[in-house]
Amino acid sequence: GQNIDQPTEMTATEGAIVQINCTYQTSGFNGLFWYQQHAGEAPTFLSYNVLDGLEEKGRFSSFLSRSKGYSYLLLKELQMKDSASYLCAVMDSNYQLIWGAGTKLIIKP
Amino acid sequence: DGGITQSPKYLFRKEGQNVTLSCEQNLNHDAMYWYRQDPGQGLRLIYYSQIVNDFQKGDIAEGYSVSREKKESFPLTVTSAQKNPTAFYLCASSTPTGDSSPLHFGNGTRLTVT
Numbered sequence: 072g073q074n075i076d077q078p079t080e081m082t083a084t085e086g087a088i089v090q091i092n093c094t095y096q097t098s099g100f101n102g103l104f105w106y107q108q109h110a111g112e113a114p115t116f117l118s119y120n121v122l123d124g125l126e127e128k129g130r131f132s133s134f135l136s137r138s139k140g141y142s143y144l145l146l147k148e149l150q151m152k153d154s155a156s157y158l159c160a161v162m163d164s165n166y167q168l169i170w171g172a173g174t175k176l177i178i179k180p
Numbered sequence: 181d182g183g184i185t186q187s188p189k190y191l192f193r194k195e196g197q198n199v200t201l202s203c204e205q206n207l208n209h210d211a212m213y214w215y216r217q218d219p220g221q222g223l224r225l226i227y228y229s230q231i232v233n234d235f236q237k238g239d240i241a242e243g244y245s246v247s248r249e250k251k252e253s254f255p256l257t258v259t260s261a262q263k264n265p266t267a268f269y270l271c272a273s274s275t276p277t278g279d280s281s282p283l284h285f286g287n288g289t290r291l292t293v294t
Contacts, residue, residue, distance in 0.1 A: 116282035170222030
């Protein structure tokens with residue numbers, strides 16, 4: 072079966088750096104997405120990786136290793152507003168999105 | 181501003197009643213989707229539509245129905261046959277399936293059935 076694994080919850084301190092991991096086993100691979108979702112709100116797009124390596128976008132970076140079935144989202148200079156759930160999703164060979172359960176990130180002052 | 185509008189934000193129904201959730205988009209997107217989100221689980225696809233007057237079942241279509249009579253609109257009906265309908269429902273849209281464009285989501289409807 073297809074599977075996406077992420078930690079359920081992480082805690083970090085304001086101003087620090089946090090890395091949220093995502094491992095996947097899917098039927099084929101056509102890219103990996105990261106979304107941010109604040110409680111009770113819509114998920115919003117953060118990043119897309121289809122080739123191995125690091126994509127940097129301001130305070131957020133996303134890394135992909137296709138051979139290891141692994142990605143991470145790196146958040147720098149954490150702010151209180153970064154408290155949210157972070158969803159990892161992989162597009163399989165049929166261009167269907169397979170979603171992880173999300174990682175709830177708690178930022179403490 | 182372009183976007184997706186879901187209404188209502190909160191919906192309460194008695195068991196045995198059908199209920200319809202609204203989803204409208206003005207992004208001119210061809211593809212639209214309905215997802216269900218439950219605590220501790222990833223988003224699960226209920227139905228999707230790639231073009232007007234056509235739609236396909238997702239992974240958990242039983243107990244749900246949809247229509248796509250207009251490009252802008254993709255309403256979801258939760259029928260009395262859905263065994264566990266209480267959940268957070270998200271509508272999304274994108275450019276045609278097969279490219280890497282991200283999904284744009286509405287703000288969701290939280291349905292509670294008692």
